[in-house]
Amino acid sequence: PWCFIGKRRLELAIKMANDDPQFKDVDFNVIWRPFQLNAAAPKGKGVNKMEMYLEKFGKSRMDTMLPQMKETGLKEGINFSYGGYTGNTFDSHRLIWKAKEVGGIDLQDKVVESLFKAYFEEEKSMGDLSVLIDCANRVEGMMDDVSVKEFLEESNNGKNETLKELEEYRRVYGVSGVPFFIFNDKYSLSGAQPPDEILSVFKKLV
Numbered sequence: 001p002w003c004f005i006g007k008r009r010l011e012l013a014i015k016m017a018n019d020d021p022q023f024k025d026v027d028f029n030v031i032w033r034p035f036q037l038n039a040a041a042p043k044g045k046g047v048n049k050m051e052m053y054l055e056k057f058g059k060s061r062m063d064t065m066l067p068q069m070k071e072t073g074l075k076e077g078i079n080f081s082y083g084g085y086t087g088n089t090f091d092s093h094r095l096i097w098k099a100k101e102v103g104g105i106d107l108q109d110k111v112v113e114s115l116f117k118a119y120f121e122e123e124k125s126m127g128d129l130s131v132l133i134d135c136a137n138r139v140e141g142m143m144d145d146v147s148v149k150e151f152l153e154e155s156n157n158g159k160n161e162t163l164k165e166l167e168e169y170r171r172v173y174g175v176s177g178v179p180f181f182i183f184n185d186k187y188s189l190s191g192a193q194p195p196d197e198i199l200s201v202f203k204k205l206v
Contacts, residue, residue, distance in 0.1 A: 001069050001080055004116045006179030006192035008076040013198035026206060031105050032112050034093035034166050035178045046087020046127045053082070079121050086119075087127025094158035095132050097165070098151055103141045110139045129153065 010030065017023040041047075053062050066082055073080040092115055099111040114135040118124040124131040129152050136148045143151070151157045169175045173182060181189045187201050 001073065001078075001120060002192045003179045004078055004120050005072060005076050006181070007112070007116065008078065009192055009195050010181065010198055013195040013202065016195060016199050017202050022206060023202065026202075029105055030109055031100070032096055032108055033169050034096070034162050035169065035175060035180070036089055036093070036166065037178070039088070039090070041086070041088040042127070043088045044127050046085040046125050049082055049084055049086050049123075052086060073120075081121055081123050084119075084123030085125040085127070087125055089126045090162065091129065091152055091155075092126045092132055093162050093166075095136060095148070095152065097158045097162050099136070099139075099142060102143060107139065107141050111136060111142060114138045 014028045014030075017026065017028065053066070057065060070080050096108060096111055096115070100108040115126065115132075118131055118135050119126050124134075126132070129149070132152055133145050133148050136142045137145050142148065169182075173180075173188065177190065179190075179192055181193075181198070181201075183189075183201050184205055187204060189198065189201060
């Protein structure tokens with residue numbers, strides 16, 4: 001959930017910068033890179049989210065954590081819902097890579113938004129290829145559903161490129177958790193930082 005929150009806070013920081021004359025000649029380009037919290041997660045539909053949370057955090061912590069996340073999400077315009085299933089996300093990263101190849105970073109960002117909404121608000125599983133196809137279909141300018149289906153069903157499509165990025169950002173930047181922001185290969189922030197904190201990094205770069 002913190003990646004979705006981090007996305008919203010980054011977007012707000014960019015809006016704040018665009019309203020500031022200091023940044024009048026600055027272009028903001030957001031590129032999404034892959035990261036897997038659990039590369040060993042099962043393929044396909046996956047496991048029940050609530051059962052996973054219960055096993056991972058215990059009932060007492062879960063009963064406190066989930067309402068807090070719900071409240072935090074609503075403040076960012078996100079309506080978190082915790083039903084559904086969670087599984088291996090590698091295919092979604094292949095789709096995100098493909099979106100950038102098809103339509104550049106703007107299209108990639110729209111596909112990421114579609115995936116986040118499906119998983120965090122609509123209780124859809126990122127391990128389900130039909131869900132990924134539907135998410136792509138929601139984005140104007142993405143490939144048609146037949147082309148997306150053909151791309152995803154051939155597991156080697158985008159595989160090496162995605163694995164290369166996974167390894168590069170783990171090895172070069174030491175990324176061990178998400179959200180993790182890298183600014184012009186010069187500064188980085190870990191976690192869903194407040195917009196003001198992100199803006200302060202922007203100011204170091206102009």
